[in-house]
Amino acid sequence: MMWRPRYQHSEHTPKFIPTFLRSTPYPHINSSPFVTCEDVANYSMLYTVWGENSSLTPYMITGHLDVVPADSSLWDYPPFGAEIHDGFIYARGTIDDKHIVMGVLEALEHLLSQGFKPQRSFYIGFGHDEEVTGLDGAKSISDLLWSRGIRKLEFLVDEGLTIVNNVVPGIDKPVALIGTAEKGYLTLKLNVKWDTGHSSMPTKETSIGIMANAVSKLTRDCHPSMFGLGPEIDTFQHLANHMKWPYRVVMSNLWLFKPIISWVLSKKPSTNAIVRTVTSVTMINGGVKVNVLPPEVTAYVNHRLHPAQSVQEVVEFDRQLIGDDRVQISIESAMEPLPMSPYGDDDFGYQTVKSSIRQVWTEAAVAPGVMVGNTDTIHYTPFTHNIYRFSPTFMFPDDIPRFHGNNERLSVRNYEQAINFYKHLIQNADVKVLPTHHKHGDEL
Numbered sequence: 001m002m003w004r005p006r007y008q009h010s011e012h013t014p015k016f017i018p019t020f021l022r023s024t025p026y027p028h029i030n031s032s033p034f035v036t037c038e039d040v041a042n043y044s045m046l047y048t049v050w051g052e053n054s055s056l057t058p059y060m061i062t063g064h065l066d067v068v069p070a071d072s073s074l075w076d077y078p079p080f081g082a083e084i085h086d087g088f089i090y091a092r093g094t095i096d097d098k099h100i101v102m103g104v105l106e107a108l109e110h111l112l113s114q115g116f117k118p119q120r121s122f123y124i125g126f127g128h129d130e131e132v133t134g135l136d137g138a139k140s141i142s143d144l145l146w147s148r149g150i151r152k153l154e155f156l157v158d159e160g161l162t163i164v165n166n167v168v169p170g171i172d173k174p175v176a177l178i179g180t181a182e183k184g185y186l187t188l189k190l191n192v193k194w195d196t197g198h199s200s201m202p203t204k205e206t207s208i209g210i211m212a213n214a215v216s217k218l219t220r221d222c223h224p225s226m227f228g229l230g231p232e233i234d235t236f237q238h239l240a241n242h243m244k245w246p247y248r249v250v251m252s253n254l255w256l257f258k259p260i261i262s263w264v265l266s267k268k269p270s271t272n273a274i275v276r277t278v279t280s281v282t283m284i285n286g287g288v289k290v291n292v293l294p295p296e297v298t299a300y301v302n303h304r305l306h307p308a309q310s311v312q313e314v315v316e317f318d319r320q321l322i323g324d325d326r327v328q329i330s331i332e333s334a335m336e337p338l339p340m341s342p343y344g345d346d347d348f349g350y351q352t353v354k355s356s357i358r359q360v361w362t363e364a365a366v367a368p369g370v371m372v373g374n375t376d377t378i379h380y381t382p383f384t385h386n387i388y389r390f391s392p393t394f395m396f397p398d399d400i401p402r403f404h405g406n407n408e409r410l411s412v413r414n415y416e417q418a419i420n421f422y423k424h425l426i427q428n429a430d431v432k433v434l435p436t437h438h439k440h441g442d443e444l
Helices: 019-023 027-031 094-113 138-147 207-220 232-242 247-251 254-265 269-275 311-322 348-360 376-380 397-402 412-429
Strands: 035-040 044-049 059-064 083-085 088-090 122-127 156-164 175-182 184-193 278-286 296-305 328-335 365-371 387-395 409-411
Touching: 027 035, 027 094, 035 138, 044 138, 059 094, 059 376, 059 412, 088 412, 094 122, 094 156, 094 387, 094 409, 094 412, 122 138, 138 376, 156 348, 156 365, 156 376, 175 232, 175 348, 184 207, 184 311, 207 278, 207 296, 207 311, 232 247, 232 254, 232 269, 232 365, 247 254, 254 269, 296 311, 311 328, 348 365, 348 387, 348 412, 376 387, 387 397, 387 412, 409 412
Parallel strands: 059 122, 059 156, 156 387, 175 365
Antiparallel strands: 035 044, 044 122, 083 088, 088 409, 156 175, 175 387, 184 296, 184 328, 278 296
């Protein structure tokens, strides 16, 4: 039994919800008897869309309202102007991920305007602090649902991997990757305390020298390849049939070519992150005066963990690699890799997302993949392991640096496709059994 509020959403307008979303006219969402909306933790939003069939397990769509900073001096157009130039919308957050926030709402508004009466209930959750781990926004939404007795979701769709073109070797069609696994997170603090003194009489070793040696080892010797121990091997097996010769032969026989593929993937930062735990030294602090040997030096190391490794395994690897007890290692923050989500032919959530992708991008090859970053999904794992990380973003190679970078943009056409994707997702999930594939034809 799903919790229902005793009040109508139109009678209780939250005071601290983002002004734009509250003032934007969505007349059918705002007046629908099927929809309630409330603010959470002042700035996050939770929509509940009530289905008529209470026997169907609800699902959830999530996104986030916050964005990373932008230096307007490095942009060709105002980063918060949302100006359209040559068919592209230029603005911070266009691909991370306001096209999801607005796309979901536009899709729901359109469906309701066409007389849509949902059978399966679902939630729409927009957190306000995903870029800083979501501990206030998504966590509060999750806690609120839990407090109301919600214990299970059929599946959850959050931001994640995208549709790429001319990126995967051997494939001349778009490739849509659905994140069925999410890498873990680990930040270590390295600390060295050593003899101080005047720089005119330096000791043979200094705290900076000891730390520099440790950092050099961490950045020079990478963690071992885990290719084949996580879902990344299935990524290539799913894509093999779409590849040209000789790529098809190689990818269809990974039992033989796995070491070669792993070696090739390790050569580029974007693909190296798929096959192993990666290491980044992000901060070093030390020194009190230009002529004084520093008594203490600290460094911070950020790891993104492959799904087949644990936090403790990575810590021990680093400890043995550094091999110096003078370097004290402590954990600042950590998150184990999230459980891998199922992606078989009978898995309702995965196949629903896959079908929705194929209805919009009809020629795309779809495959499971590894999400190398982290999102708000960790806060929703108590409800389901059927978590699928996909952003309906069509990206070319030169678009990738725009993510969290300068001149972030989204084509107007892509925004229309995002709306259609969520329209189909809502429709496809509103059934008891898996939907059958059908062609899509620019309904909006």
